[in-house]
Amino acid sequence: MPAVQVENLVKTYGDGTQAVKGISFKVDEGEFFGFLGPNGAGKSTTIKILTTLLRKTSGLANVAGHDIEHDPQKVRKLIGVQMQDTVIDEDLTGRENLTLQGHLHQMHGEELKERVNTLLKIVDLENAADKRSAYYSGGMKKRLDLASTLVHRPKILFLDEPTTGLDPQSRATVWSYLKELNQEGITIFITTQYLEEVDRLCRRLAILDHGEIVAQGSPSDLKSEIGADRITLGFENGNPGAGALKDKAKQVLSNLGGITEVVDSDEGIVIYVKNGGFLVPDIVRAFDGAGIKLASIGVSSPTLDDVFLKHTGRRIRPEEIDKSRASGMFGRRRR
Amino acid sequence: MTFISDTYYMFLRWMKKLVRNPILLFFSLFQPIIFLLLFTQLFSSFGVLLGVNYTLFATAGIVLQNAFSSAFQSGTAIVDDIKSGFLAKILATPASRASILLGRLLSDAFRVFAQSLIILLLAYGLGVFPATGILGYILILVTVAFFGLAWSGISLALGLRTKSAETVFGIAGTLTFPLLFMSTALMKPQLMPTWMQNVSAYNPISFAVNAIRDLIMTGYVWNSFSQAYGVISLIAVLTLGATLYEFRKVVS
Numbered sequence: 001m002p003a004v005q006v007e008n009l010v011k012t013y014g015d016g017t018q019a020v021k022g023i024s025f026k027v028d029e030g031e032f033f034g035f036l037g038p039n040g041a042g043k044s045t046t047i048k049i050l051t052t053l054l055r056k057t058s059g060l061a062n063v064a065g066h067d068i069e070h071d072p073q074k075v076r077k078l079i080g081v082q083m084q085d086t087v088i089d090e091d092l093t094g095r096e097n098l099t100l101q102g103h104l105h106q107m108h109g110e111e112l113k114e115r116v117n118t119l120l121k122i123v124d125l126e127n128a129a130d131k132r133s134a135y136y137s138g139g140m141k142k143r144l145d146l147a148s149t150l151v152h153r154p155k156i157l158f159l160d161e162p163t164t165g166l167d168p169q170s171r172a173t174v175w176s177y178l179k180e181l182n183q184e185g186i187t188i189f190i191t192t193q194y195l196e197e198v199d200r201l202c203r204r205l206a207i208l209d210h211g212e213i214v215a216q217g218s219p220s221d222l223k224s225e226i227g228a229d230r231i232t233l234g235f236e237n238g239n240p241g242a243g244a245l246k247d248k249a250k251q252v253l254s255n256l257g258g259i260t261e262v263v264d265s266d267e268g269i270v271i272y273v274k275n276g277g278f279l280v281p282d283i284v285r286a287f288d289g290a291g292i293k294l295a296s297i298g299v300s301s302p303t304l305d306d307v308f309l310k311h312t313g314r315r316i317r318p319e320e321i322d323k324s325r326a327s328g329m330f331g332r333r334r335r
Numbered sequence: 336m337t338f339i340s341d342t343y344y345m346f347l348r349w350m351k352k353l354v355r356n357p358i359l360l361f362f363s364l365f366q367p368i369i370f371l372l373l374f375t376q377l378f379s380s381f382g383v384l385l386g387v388n389y390t391l392f393a394t395a396g397i398v399l400q401n402a403f404s405s406a407f408q409s410g411t412a413i414v415d416d417i418k419s420g421f422l423a424k425i426l427a428t429p430a431s432r433a434s435i436l437l438g439r440l441l442s443d444a445f446r447v448f449a450q451s452l453i454i455l456l457l458a459y460g461l462g463v464f465p466a467t468g469i470l471g472y473i474l475i476l477v478t479v480a481f482f483g484l485a486w487s488g489i490s491l492a493l494g495l496r497t498k499s500a501e502t503v504f505g506i507a508g509t510l511t512f513p514l515l516f517m518s519t520a521l522m523k524p525q526l527m528p529t530w531m532q533n534v535s536a537y538n539p540i541s542f543a544v545n546a547i548r549d550l551i552m553t554g555y556v557w558n559s560f561s562q563a564y565g566v567i568s569l570i571a572v573l574t575l576g577a578t579l580y581e582f583r584k585v586v587s
């Protein structure tokens with residue numbers, strides 16, 4: 001029995017916004033499932049529907065074996081939800097926040113006390129457990145929020161960007177904890193901007209764009225679908241965003257052989273090509289001949305970034321990409 | 336029955352929040368205390384006109400005025416919960432939906448109960464002791480708490496509908512004084528202009544005030560007591576109905 005099964009799910013908001021336009025997908029029990037997409041794609045909307053917080057417009061959705069519309073109470077008992085914005089009661093202490101969640105899930109007494117202690121330890125909040133959470137740092141609040149979704153040992157965890165806003169160390173801790181949870185058999189449904197972690201941990205993923213699923217599969221399948229290396233061309237005079245230069249560059253590229261695909265990106269132009277390394281000299285020569293000034297050129301084997309870019313035409317997060325681009329760069333030409 | 340335990344834990348949460356915001360607690364009591372100390376001094380000569388001890392007369396009105404304005408905190412609290420996402424967080428648990436509202440309303444009733452007790456103790460210091468004695472105290476507090484619970488429904492419904500604390504505050508601020516002054520809270524009807532007497536006669540605050548005033552000044556007056564409970568029950572049905580209706584819309 002799948003943990004999540006969605007068929008033709010549609011959500012149209014009251015103001016007419018079509019946030020989700022008939023998506024279908026399945027998450028198996030025990031899976032670590034990534035749900036990716038650019039801003040406004042409909043990820044949070046989907047999560048709210050699956051967690052019974054928002055009524056769907058049409059379609060079918062089963063979560064933990066129960067229909068979300070007919071059996072919402074059964075669904076609620078089996079899931080844990082962390083919303084995109086951190087939600088804790090800041091007037092309560094960390095311990096009280098967790099205990100309240102337990103109480104609302106019918107947990108009591110020693111069992112609950114122990115569970116809360118364990119979780120406080122796991123998210124490294126033991127020392128601040130009895131401090132009002134208003135005085136927690138942003139990262140501490142986020143970790144408390146995560147812990148509060150786990151009190152009742154949910155079978156399925158829905159996490160909407162659980163590591164955004166955490167420092168790299170806490171982020172790594174949370175990811176490794178999620179991995180542990182998954183190994184214990186908890187199904188994880190996660191939206192995130194961190195593609196490297198998705199690549200490492202998610203068994204399967206779906207990419208949502210403008211309310212539609214544009215790709216789904218395992219990270220390795222999706223990457224090999226691209227079947228080519230990536231060459232990133234950066235231009236001088238800022239980005240060639242203004243059409244003319246870009247068009248000219250594309251014109252030049254179209255005369256070169258072996259190119260699978262040319263995609264516009266925030267930084268310039270991305271080319272997908274088999275054996276990218278061999279094409280670089282040709283590109284440089286051709287651009288020289290056409291008088292196009294290149295600021296940088298980089299080659300890398302495909303990553304989830306490329307999968308994302310290919311299907312949505314967008315980078316997931318510019319500042320993240322800067323880092324990976326720097327490492328994938330082998331030549332930088334300036335004149 | 337998880338409904339009862341859920342309600343209890345929701346109630347407990349609100350009580351914790353209340354005692355951890357002493358400033359809010361202080362200011363919500365500040366106004367009635369000022370009223371009690373200043374109005375009764377300022378208007379003490381009314382007492383002569385009315386032929387009563389004005390402090391004795393006004394205590395019921397001040398207790399009710401406090402309940403009235405205190406009830407509006409409920410709506411702003413629910414707006415906070417909607418905005419912060421905490422309401423959604425609770426809704427994602429199997430907690431009984433009704434317990435969410437009831438827990439809040441009970442905490443409102445409890446707060447008004449405690450505030451009224453403080454006012455009555457202060458009034459005692461000013462020489463006010465109910466004609467009905469200790470049992471009278473209990474009846475007064477229960478009546479005020481019931482009134483507070485009923486009024487909280489209005490502010491809850493407003494909060495759920497407008498999702499704006501400013502709006503709830505604005506409406507509360509606009510309503511408080513006209514409703515208070517056009518009631519028997521601080522003045523006998525005889526001294527009002529005729530049109531105001533008519534308004535006052537139908538003003539729900541008047542009914543509650545009259546019942547409590549009788550408990551303080553006269554004794555057990557079945558008539559005023561039963562009328563007050565009739566009116567408050569009616570308000571409760573209307574406001575809680577509106578609250579449920581708005582809550583359903585938010586929850587769906």
Ligand SMILES: Nc1ncnc2c1ncn2[C@@H]1O[C@H](COP(=O)(O)OP(=O)(O)OP(=O)(O)O)[C@@H](O)[C@H]1O
Pocket residue numbers: 013014015017018019037038039040041042043044045046084
């Ligand atoms: N309550 C609402 N009323 C109307 N439109 C809404 C509402 N909530 C979201 N939307 C719209 O629905 C679309 C999808 O929003 P959603 O929050 O699901 O996106 P998302 O994929 O989670 O984006 P992000 O990565 O920015 O969190 C957006 O166009 C958004 O403006």
Ligand SMILES: [Mg+2]
Pocket residue numbers: 043044045084160
């Ligand atoms: Mg979102």
